Amino acid sequence: QVVLVESGGGLVQPGGSLRLSCVASEILFRLHDISWYRQAPGKQRELVAHITVGGETNYADFVKGRFSISRDNFVNTGYLQMTSLEPEDTAVYSCHAQRIGTRIDYWGQGTQVTVSS
Numbered sequence: 001q002v003v004l005v006e007s008g009g010g011l012v013q014p015g016g017s018l019r020l021s022c023v024a025s026e027i028l029f030r031l032h033d034i035s036w037y038r039q040a041p042g043k044q045r046e047l048v049a050h051i052t053v054g055g056e057t058n059y060a061d062f063v064k065g066r067f068s069i070s071r072d073n074f075v076n077t078g079y080l081q082m083t084s085l086e087p088e089d090t091a092v093y094s095c096h097a098q099r100i101g102t103r104i105d106y107w108g109q110g111t112q113v114t115v116s117s
Contacts, residue, residue: 009111020080022095029076038091
């Protein structure tokens with residue numbers, strides 16, 4: 001059974017940093033594009049950042065210059081480094097993996113990030 005497990009969320013003050021991790025099991029991680037999404041209460045889920053199997057990245061405009069996505073295929077883990085956090089970044093952050101060239105994809109259960117003083 002494929003499992004994506006996120007961790008690293010929590011409560012942080014404005015201006016602070018967090019690093020989210022997404023550990024994948026039972027998939028060939030290196031053959032999957034990885035994305036981070038977030039969903040705030042009462043809002044639609046939105047794409048935050050994306051990294052391809054080749055390491056190409058792209059970001060939503062609202063996180064450019066503050067967040068960084070990366071991956072380590074040796075430990076089947078994707079990361080989202082978040083800095084200069086703002087209250088507006090408060091949301092549940094979820095990891096998504098999609099096997100390249102297919103519509104086969106997987107979601108993690110999400111991790112809560114709360115930015116508040």
